Amino acid sequence: MYTHAGAGWNIRPFVRNDRVPCLRIFRDCLRAFPWRGEWQAFLPALQNAFASARVLVAVEPSAGVIGFLTVNVSTGYVDHLFVQEDWRLCGVGRGLLDIARTEAGKPLTLDVDTQNMPARHAYEKLGWHVMADAKPSRSGAQVRLISP
Numbered sequence: 001m002y003t004h005a006g007a008g009w010n011i012r013p014f015v016r017n018d019r020v021p022c023l024r025i026f027r028d029c030l031r032a033f034p035w036r037g038e039w040q041a042f043l044p045a046l047q048n049a050f051a052s053a054r055v056l057v058a059v060e061p062s063a064g065v066i067g068f069l070t071v072n073v074s075t076g077y078v079d080h081l082f083v084q085e086d087w088r089l090c091g092v093g094r095g096l097l098d099i100a101r102t103e104a105g106k107p108l109t110l111d112v113d114t115q116n117m118p119a120r121h122a123y124e125k126l127g128w129h130v131m132a133d134a135k136p137s138r139s140g141a142q143v144r145l146i147s148p
Contacts, residue, residue, distance in 0.1 A: 056099055
């Protein structure tokens with residue numbers, strides 16, 4: 001589907017064997033967000049997205065799954081975007097978003113925690129901007145961003 005020649009990772013559709021590595025990435029990333037609370041509280045939404053959304057995974061031959069994204073192609077809404085910490089700033093998130101935007105055929109939207117400044121800065125560098133305040137989650141406020 002998409003290969004980053006310089007870094008050696010590629011993006012492809014999710015398969016059943018990707019579930020456990022994606023869950024590990026999800027758990028590890030949410031544990032890094034103490035304002036979110038227990039990561040298990042967000043597991044049902046992820047499980048639902050695995051069943052109902054388009055899921056893309058980034059894979060590196062030696063490391064395995066290094067990131068994933070879930071998107072509702074009809075609305076362009078990105079429910080989840082998570083990249084292993086060691087693979088951030090390597091273009092993985094950007095690649096996942098680019099493929100999702102191509103598949104949706106329209107600008108994407110997503111909600112990001114207001115406290116997650118590294119993510120907000122990364123999206124801004126990619127040309128995303130604030131569309132509106134999103135509904136506050138149980139443990140913090142979010143803003144809705146829209147892609148270029």
